[in-house]
Amino acid sequence: MTSSVQPIPVLSSRILPSSAAGDAPRLGSLTYLTAPDPRSGDAPTELTVEVGPHGESATETWTAGEPVLRGEYAGIRYAACREFVFCTGRIEEGGAYADATHRFYEDVFTLLARLGYPRLVRVWNYIGDINGVTSQGQEIYRDFCVGRSHALEQLGMLHGMPATTVIGVRGGGIGFAMIAARTVEPVNVENPRQIPAYRYPPRYGPRSPNFSRATYVPPPGAGGRGTAYVSGTASIIGHETVHVGDVRAQARTTLENIELLIGAPNLARYGIGEGFGLEDLRRVKVYVRHAEDIPAVQAVCSRLLPPSCAAVYLQADVCRRDLLVEIEGLAA
Ligand code: 3EB
Numbered sequence: 001m002t003s004s005v006q007p008i009p010v011l012s013s014r015i016l017p018s019s020a021a022g023d024a025p026r027l028g029s030l031t032y033l034t035a036p037d038p039r040s041g042d043a044p045t046e047l048t049v050e051v052g053p054h055g056e057s058a059t060e061t062w063t064a065g066e067p068v069l070r071g072e073y074a075g076i077r078y079a080a081c082r083e084f085v086f087c088t089g090r091i092e093e094g095g096a097y098a099d100a101t102h103r104f105y106e107d108v109f110t111l112l113a114r115l116g117y118p119r120l121v122r123v124w125n126y127i128g129d130i131n132g133v134t135s136q137g138q139e140i141y142r143d144f145c146v147g148r149s150h151a152l153e154q155l156g157m158l159h160g161m162p163a164t165t166v167i168g169v170r171g172g173g174i175g176f177a178m179i180a181a182r183t184v185e186p187v188n189v190e191n192p193r194q195i196p197a198y199r200y201p202p203r204y205g206p207r208s209p210n211f212s213r214a215t216y217v218p219p220p221g222a223g224g225r226g227t228a229y230v231s232g233t234a235s236i237i238g239h240e241t242v243h244v245g246d247v248r249a250q251a252r253t254t255l256e257n258i259e260l261l262i263g264a265p266n267l268a269r270y271g272i273g274e275g276f277g278l279e280d281l282r283r284v285k286v287y288v289r290h291a292e293d294i295p296a297v298q299a300v301c302s303r304l305l306p307p308s309c310a311a312v313y314l315q316a317d318v319c320r321r322d323l324l325v326e327i328e329g330l331a332a
Pocket of ligand 1: 164165166197209210211232233234236319320
């Protein structure tokens with residue numbers, strides 16, 4: 001066997017209106033369905049969640065440029081190529097989620113350490129009845145945050161989490177998907193006009209959320225452009241929700257937040273020598289809480305996003321009750 005330095009394979013992905021098999025080796029996918037589908041359990045590393053009936057259905061597929069190795073550990077399924085691993089898991093519906101979330105995150109980090117892909121790049125958490133309450137009367141989102149924070153505290157990772165989405169879906173339990181890297185060094189990025197979520201004051205819950213506003217992955221070779229993975233982003237300035245009750249203004253503020261976040265001046269603070277504008281967004285997922293707000297959000301997004309950006313509009317709950325819209329994306 002020859003040992004030569006090989007270029008790092010690029011992680012690619014695309015989003016389609018419905019589930020469709022790609023040709024490249026598949027790491028995994030995220031599928032959003034507008035109705036329960038009895039045939040669609042979660043296939044290995046293919047997470048399926050049910051969203052509200054008034055938005056779109058979509059599948060986001062993540063592929064590798066090379067063969068993929070599959071396995072399972074502690075109920076977490078994974079598919080790995082040389083540089084990236086994609087994993088999915090689920091916590092079943094229960095009275096409370098803090099302990100199960102704590103264990104799940106511990107297991108994820110154990111798995112990633114054993115496989116040798118220790119650097120998280122992107123995390124999605126889809127929570128049933130996110131604004132409902134546990135058997136102890138705690139909001140389910142906050143209970144999830146408690147478990148995540150406890151696990152990360154033990155792991156020394158409270159400030160080290162990457163770009164993340166937490167969104168409410170139909171049904172119970174929590175569905176997870178994560179991408180981690182073996183050798184590339186992702187850079188976690190904060191937004192200059194939002195305080196880091198791990199420093200939110202206690203009025204938002206007993207334990208702060210743990211995530212970064214974006215994660216930048218450098219290009220595989222010299223001269224190329226990197227990729228910026230943008231967290232679920234909302235109409236928050238400092239730590240406060242702004243434009244309560246005004247979905248258009250929330251959508252505009254959210255896109256302004258993304259623009260500030262991935263622009264060259266902000267990335268320069270992390271020693272990153274490039275930047276992105278809204279025109280570099282390749283894809284966004286737009287989560288809208290109320291069906292009747294979807295057209296207004298669509299109008300704002302189609303005015304501010306380039307025609308080349310694939311946008312899907314999903315009806316789903318956002319973690320804070322006063323947030324009406326949340327947008328995640330990928331710039332490259
Ligand atoms: C916010 O900015 C909006 O708990 O991991 C967005 C993305 C939000 C991720 C999380 C929460 C999370 O606080 C909510």
